[in-house]
Amino acid sequence: MSTIAIIDDDKALCRSLQIQLEATGHSIHIAYNMTAGLELVSSIPFDLVLLDVNLPDRSGLTALPQLLENSRDINVVIMTGNPDNKAVIESMRNGAYDYLRKPLDLDELFTMIDRVESRKKKTPPTAEEPESGQQPSPDDMIGSHPKIIELLKHIGLLSRNRVTVLIRGESGTGKELTARILHQASSPDKPFVAINCSAVVATLLESELFGYEKGAFTGAEKTKIGKLEFAGEGTVFFDEIGDMPLNLQSKLLRVLQEEEFVRVGGLETIPQKARIIAATHRNLESMVADGDFRQDLFYRLNVSPLYIPPLRERRRDIPLLINRLLVKICAKLQSQPVSVNEHAMAKMIDYDWPGNVRELENVLTRAVALSRDNKILAEDIAWQPQMATGQNPTMANDSTTLAEAEKQHIENALLRHEWNITHTAQKLAISPTTLRKKITDFNIKKAGG
Incomplete structure (x- = not known):
């Protein structure tokens, strides 16, 4: 004891x-x-x-x-x-x-x-003395769901060292925000350099990353340092790393292995000191199996993975996010403070948000712009058509059987109520005993369980 x-x-x-x-x-x-x-x-x-x-x-x-x-x-x-x-x-x-x-x-x-x-019962290793200085406040991640608290705990632990981190999560969940929070917690006075691997032309990505020497190619009239060099001892964030071309993947792998790089057209090796954080919404394991992503690079990046849950898995945080986002949106649009009535709030909590926090911000921005009397009503909340039709794919498929549709409906309800059997049963208008039987009959498994 x-x-x-x-x-x-x-x-x-x-x-x-x-x-x-x-x-x-x-x-x-x-x-x-x-x-x-x-x-x-x-x-x-x-x-x-x-x-x-x-x-x-x-x-x-x-x-x-x-x-x-x-x-x-x-x-x-x-x-x-x-x-x-x-x-x-x-x-x-x-x-x-x-x-x-x-x-x-x-x-x-x-x-x-x-x-x-x-x-x-175990002999703990000797740890280095923690820094006691007050850290500058990072950008805030909003939420009180246990998955968010666990994510923040991991960020705090990872901020003690310089280990490579891979952030995974659906589009719009806040992967770059997570990277910036980790950077602010570990090296706030150093540069944070973001590289969007899907937005930079493949032929230019190498020179952007490593820099180039004068005369390295036509138009290279002077030496230019790359983003790895500019970052110094800060952080380099590779957003959508799954979109990086294979030939550049091999060069990034060498940087991670040797902790050095060479400018395009240069000979001198430059030490790599920045922390590498990568992020993706794609299934890298499947890409490795298909030959679209290097397995050795995947292992190098996946040293300390962080997972950001989608909004539908933390519905209790939606009201908190709405309140914070409304302050930001009203300031941006220079409008008076706006409130949300209970029906509009219930509508947003019940929605699955395939675009996650980014979609929530877009929907709220439109609602604020169209609101009357500084109050958002349920009719002011409108989903994008492609998002709404994609919310329940099994229901949109005419070939779906009744049993499959029922299973999908139960799974959605369980996720919506975070697997609280009593609340889910009340929502479905069945008894908890009947719900448990259907979970067994349909072999429905709790994610991560």
Whole structure:
């Protein structure tokens, strides 16, 4: 069993956690402010500290480096009800073991404690001292869904090093935003250089990437540095890496392997110091199988993959996104603040958003432009025809059987309600028992389950 410190000014929460955790054999000690918490941690060898962010005398985030400095073997878990996702990245970067959102999920808490106890049985490697300096605020990723919180945790951990990262997700999910957040968390004072592999002419991509020497080709009247060289110790982001021509894939592979490159028409090798982040919405594994993408390059890029979930898998975040996007859109259009009525909000939450956040922003922009009395109504929300027809492909196919259509309808409802059996059954107007039977009969599997 573990010795656990709870540092939180919410006395009711502290008492509730103490009862729950002591009932399972853990030893619990409580402090209601940061000063008392630091004294407590310095006097007792704790296995785990549950640390609140908003304490009356000091922020838990600013005290985190001091806690870790006093005890290298301690596991600190940040917990807060604050929706600011920047705190997730900052806490993980500065050495937190995990990050929990309030209200706390007890099952999640107990699972995390089990991981800590399992970790105690192993001898941990010596870690480098985390940087305690305050990081500049990165662009914010909006959302409170567990998949987004997990993504932000991974970004915080990856910001400690320079490992190559591959970001995967559907179009419009925010892959470049994710790359910029990682860059801001790791090297904010260095250049961020984005290269859209699908937008640059293939014959020019090599000179754009590596630069060229004077006289390397017709029109090369002077030496020009490429984007890899310009990035220095910053970040080079390859957007839509799946569209990179095969001949250039081999040259990028060599850069990743040798950590150096040569300008077009040059002889001198130039060290490659920038972090490489690549992104794609395509299935690279299938492209490798078809011979359209180099397998060795795929393995080099896929060292630390990040997956961004589509909007339909995190519907609870749609109202948050709508509110934030409306502020941005109204400022851009120089219009008065606009609100969304409940029917329009329900319509947008129920939609599958094949174009994800980008489509949501486009739909809201049109709605703001056409809104009356600064209020968006359900009739102001219009989908693009090609998107609307592509929302439920099985329903649009005349050859679909009734059983296939029913299965697809159930799958869509389960995704829409995040596999909550009770809510899904209510929406389908059937009992939970009937829904479970149909899930078994149709062999419907939860994604990632």
